[in-house]
Amino acid sequence: MVTISEEQKRALAKDGAIVLRGLFAQEQLEIMREAFEVGIANPSELHGYSFAGTEYETFNDYGNYANRPTHLEAIGKLGLAETVAELWGSKHVWFYGEEIFIKKGGLGGRSPWHQDTSYFAFDGPQILNIWTSFEPIPAANSLEFVRGSHRTIQYNGSSYNNAKDHTMPLWHETEWPRLPDIEDERRKSPDKWDIFTFDLEPGDALVFHSGILHGGAPVTPECPERHTLVYRFYGDQAYYRPLPLEGGSSYGYDISDLNDPSLTPGEPYRSRFADLVL
Numbered sequence: 001m002v003t004i005s006e007e008q009k010r011a012l013a014k015d016g017a018i019v020l021r022g023l024f025a026q027e028q029l030e031i032m033r034e035a036f037e038v039g040i041a042n043p044s045e046l047h048g049y050s051f052a053g054t055e056y057e058t059f060n061d062y063g064n065y066a067n068r069p070t071h072l073e074a075i076g077k078l079g080l081a082e083t084v085a086e087l088w089g090s091k092h093v094w095f096y097g098e099e100i101f102i103k104k105g106g107l108g109g110r111s112p113w114h115q116d117t118s119y120f121a122f123d124g125p126q127i128l129n130i131w132t133s134f135e136p137i138p139a140a141n142s143l144e145f146v147r148g149s150h151r152t153i154q155y156n157g158s159s160y161n162n163a164k165d166h167t168m169p170l171w172h173e174t175e176w177p178r179l180p181d182i183e184d185e186r187r188k189s190p191d192k193w194d195i196f197t198f199d200l201e202p203g204d205a206l207v208f209h210s211g212i213l214h215g216g217a218p219v220t221p222e223c224p225e226r227h228t229l230v231y232r233f234y235g236d237q238a239y240y241r242p243l244p245l246e247g248g249s250s251y252g253y254d255i256s257d258l259n260d261p262s263l264t265p266g267e268p269y270r271s272r273f274a275d276l277v278l
């Protein structure tokens, strides 16, 4: 397990994202790569390309239960639950699922700015993503974050179906405001958003609160391919917060079971989709 400093724990809580350098040694990275390849060889029904046929085209798959044993085994071998518990000081840790991204051909535009919590029926301080790529990722090609945004506004999600407007809302009826057009605003006023990122070598990982505004990580001729595996976890301080399902959404499939009527809003989140790993 890598050593985690108090400063890193504070930065994760306050800024919302840190880099853990050398989280995966070579043989550990191979375990991650094997889990990634199992995900590619056995995709879920939901896999596909967001923004297919455009410069934003990205292969994406997530939460594939058929591959759950592979990911749980990788997490166990890598001691990731212990690392996550240490970052938060949480007694328990749940694995909420994997996500796989591939961008290829030196032409894969930015991933939309979004907060993963707009897709989750829970919030709270102990929710995070561990994001690792198998290629070196220069800062210009890395995931970007808006500092502290996991502690402020919950925005609507991105529908991921409009390459010209990444702010197109996921939820049709909600009090959550529409995502701001951060790319347009930063072009006009570079200091408007406090954006930060980290370059990465293979074995390094970005660790971020799933509710932070994050996006970017395009591929370019300098960094023409990216294969990324993300593991998501939550801890004792994650609380049920139903999604605004009633008004409809841009999901193209049945998501009615994302909310759990057996839970009361605000109570500790216990999901049938998650596995207790610590």
Ligand SMILES: O=C(O)CCC(=O)C(=O)O
Residues within 6 Å of the ligand: 099, 101, 111, 116, 129, 131, 143, 214, 216, 217, 228, 230
């Ligand atoms: O890798 C990407 O392009 C997006 C990553 C992301 O949105 C996530 O890890 O939640």
